[in-house]
Amino acid sequence: MTFPYRTTTFSSWYLSLVLILISSLNLVAGDQRPEFRGKYELMSRDGHVRLRWQAVGPNAIYELQQSDTPAFDNAETIYRGPDLATFISGLPDGVYYYRLRMNDGDWSEPLTLTVKHYSLQLALTLAGLGAIVFLLTVALVLKGTPKAIR
């Protein structure tokens, strides 16, 4: 491998050194992969989740992708900007994968979210119970109303 910035004069050598330093700095910055905060395996019973990530550096633009496969086929960018969190809701049952990168650098380790909604049977049973309690409360108050305003 040849040295790409080989020069013969001091000023050219100095310039080459600066260019090498700059290029190595860029390389380091590119290697700075953002990380999600908290666990990388999440579970949601109501179809929403709040993802947060660590700040990597100033003026960083983060890109967050979502996919339904671990290989990120058909990945969709759901956020691109400077914020350090996003709130996702309305997801149906399923497994979702998220990855993050900064300034078009390398992707983070993927985060896995499993959405499994509460059973509809449980929800309807509780709603039915709630309706009974409410209607009985209304009946109690309405029956007492003539007494109240008399």
Place this chain on the structure above:
Amino acid sequence: MEHQSYNIISPEHGWIIIAGLSVLWIGLGYYWGRRAKSMDGYMLAGRRVGLALGTATVMATWVTSNTTMLAPQFALELGIWGMIAYSTAALGLLLFAPLAARIRRLMPRGYTSGDFIRLRYGKPAWVLFLLISIFYGFIWLISMGMAGGILMNAIAGIPYEIGMSVILFVCVAYTLFGGLYAVIGTDYVQSVLILIGIVIIGVAVFQLVDFGTVYADLSTDKPMLLNALLPASIMAVFNNLLFGVGEVFHSNVWWSRVFAMSQKAGRRAYLIGGLIWLPVPVAAGFIALSSGSIGINITRPDMVGPLVAANVLGQAGAIVVFMVFFCSLASSLDSLLASTSDLITQDIYKKMIKPQASEAQLRKASSRIVLGLGFVAWIVCLPRIGTLADVLFFAGPLVASTIWPIATGLFWRKANARGAIAGMIAGSVTGLVFYFVVGWYSASLIGAATSMIVVVLFTYLFPGTFEWHKLDEKTAASNA
């Protein structure tokens, strides 16, 4: 704290609005507070509040930060049913209307909800009720202190700690000066500003946001928000309804207003206030559903309402939004400070610590309690724990467990202390178990259901024979 890339107005503009409104509230609080020459004046605004002021204070107090910030959060998390779930809290006010008339009739010279429980069920039930009620009041206070900080940070970029501190300080200051006179007076002005602001925001959002686009985007990106069978939201509907009923039925915020209003005004004020409040959460919730179509990244769900409204309306609109939120916060914070202070002054200081206290001593104690509540709330709010929903709904099963002890206590002679105590304990415990096992969606619902079953069972097994005239403590004492 996560960076949020949408600060709509500059911190300087934010500070100007805060300073203007703060001076207005403190000035009005001082002006109206001069009328409060006796404890009846300070705590209950002289017991002569009419229909207009009564309706305004009911509406303004119930349009809390939780309505303007939590209702959009409900919509963003739970979709269409989430909006409806939040608006069911209006039923708490509507159902309380007949109770208001009954309370005023039975206790013409009452002071607090604690008075009712003590006279109706005796000391053990009273102590348990005070624990629940003061805990709830404090949780509500914290949730609103947090909301103040979040709001100012989201819209104007003012640091959370500073924004939260300022709103707590302002509300403590004018409540301290004027008691319930100041609270109800400022509520009137605040309710007018809130209604004007909501109409402006509503008209602008409906003109600027295309319904078809919002629906299409939701169908693609957040399909469960449009699903009528989303399990969590189905549970949330009756859970929130019963939480709202429990809040209104037990809290001294609402009882103190009943004692402050005339008998006829009280019932009508609660009916009209409930009806005016009903559409507010639906309007607030709708704008949250449009956040995706507008392209706003939401870093915290409780920020969605102010962020979307302010972004859609631009700089001028953001100022309206900021004022509406500031008014909704202040109108609830002041009420809560005043009523919780009344509860502690009357039920703990006067009844338990110093029964012979003079009016001047009571007034002094009340002022210190307002200051203490504000300070403790400030300490707890500083770390910004959880979201508004996490904080508020923890108290849900506790307050829902008081619905049946209070309602049966007002209408059934046979309702008894054992049933009330067992109902509140069983409802609170089972509700909290469900809070941790299933989630907040079911906690209040289970708390209310368990309490109802226990109260009815104890009424059937150990029927009491309560004499209603015992609730009019002063008349009973003078006759004796």
